[in-house]
Amino acid sequence: MLYFEDFTVGRSFDCGTFRLSEDDIVEFAQKYDPQRFHTDREAAKHTLYGKLIASGWHTASMAMRLIVDAVFGQSTSMGSPGLTELGWKKPVLPDVDMRVVITVEEARQSKSKPEIGFVLFRCEVIEPNGDVALNWRGNVMFGTRG
Amino acid sequence: MLYFEDFTVGRSFDCGTFRLSEDDIVEFAQKYDPQRFHTDREAAKHTLYGKLIASGWHTASMAMRLIVDAVFGQSTSMGSPGLTELGWKKPVLPDVDMRVVITVEEARQSKSKPEIGFVLFRCEVIEPNGDVALNWRGNVMFGTRG
Numbered sequence: 001m002l003y004f005e006d007f008t009v010g011r012s013f014d015c016g017t018f019r020l021s022e023d024d025i026v027e028f029a030q031k032y033d034p035q036r037f038h039t040d041r042e043a044a045k046h047t048l049y050g051k052l053i054a055s056g057w058h059t060a061s062m063a064m065r066l067i068v069d070a071v072f073g074q075s076t077s078m079g080s081p082g083l084t085e086l087g088w089k090k091p092v093l094p095d096v097d098m099r100v101v102i103t104v105e106e107a108r109q110s111k112s113k114p115e116i117g118f119v120l121f122r123c124e125v126i127e128p129n130g131d132v133a134l135n136w137r138g139n140v141m142f143g144t145r146g
Numbered sequence: 147m148l149y150f151e152d153f154t155v156g157r158s159f160d161c162g163t164f165r166l167s168e169d170d171i172v173e174f175a176q177k178y179d180p181q182r183f184h185t186d187r188e189a190a191k192h193t194l195y196g197k198l199i200a201s202g203w204h205t206a207s208m209a210m211r212l213i214v215d216a217v218f219g220q221s222t223s224m225g226s227p228g229l230t231e232l233g234w235k236k237p238v239l240p241d242v243d244m245r246v247v248i249t250v251e252e253a254r255q256s257k258s259k260p261e262i263g264f265v266l267f268r269c270e271v272i273e274p275n276g277d278v279a280l281n282w283r284g285n286v287m288f289g290t291r292g
């Protein structure tokens with residue numbers, strides 16, 4: 001079980017990789033983000049991207065799944081008040097292994113509620129060539145060992 | 147069809163409402179955010195929230211769907227480079243109608259690519275009592291009439 005105290009500044013967690021098929025991309029997008037460059041392979045050819053790309057909400061949600069499986073699911077996580085940044089830096093294409101890594105940037109215990117600590121994470125979703133396709137920065141609340 | 151020029155500063159779009167059932171919340175969370183306050187009604191009683199709440203990624207994705215249906219789907223949208231803020235201000239509970247409103251905060255035509263303009267939107271997901279449960283701020287690229 002991971003508590004607030006385990007999230008020391010600089011600590012990184014490799015959460016593994018995910019890979020989306022064209023069908024995965026279209027299925028998510030039809031439900032949540034039905035823009036043509038996410039739902040229609042033919043129409044996508046005539047857009048800025050020239051091909052089908054994953055919805056940024058899909059990529060972020062897939063990253064979250066890996067983070068929960070690898071880290072938050074075995075922790076005292078109490079959820080997040082939000083992100084200060086969410087960058088969709090590069091398109092996420094079908095059939096590419098995307099690695100998810102989170103790193104602790106700051107950690108502070110609440111003064112008013114010492115049983116809670118806030119951990120600021122940087123999340124990066126990384127292409128096989130090392131380029132960051134998606135990143136975010138946000139706080140997560142954890143219970144302390146107290 | 148909405149072009150860059152149609153997104154004038156201050157213009158607001160009411161994108162309608164969505165409502166998530168407990169089953170919807172659990173289904174999304176099992177796939178993308180399996181933390182116990184999103185997936186397990188009984189376990190959620192013993193968390194900070196005291197009940198099942200929707201994943202913030204789910205709420206954001208539902209808002210996106212309404213925005214695409216109401217605005218971006220009938221526009222020259224070319225996607226978004228990211229958000230500068232994504233706030234999960236209040237938990238989103240089952241069976242509550244959440245209204246989605248987007249407002250243009252800034253609009254600027256690209257100097258290097260005058261056929262593209264960047265529109266900075268504020269998105270708000272609002273409870274029936276008027277409280278904002280989720281907000282974000284981010285740019286979307288649109289084709290110009292040019």
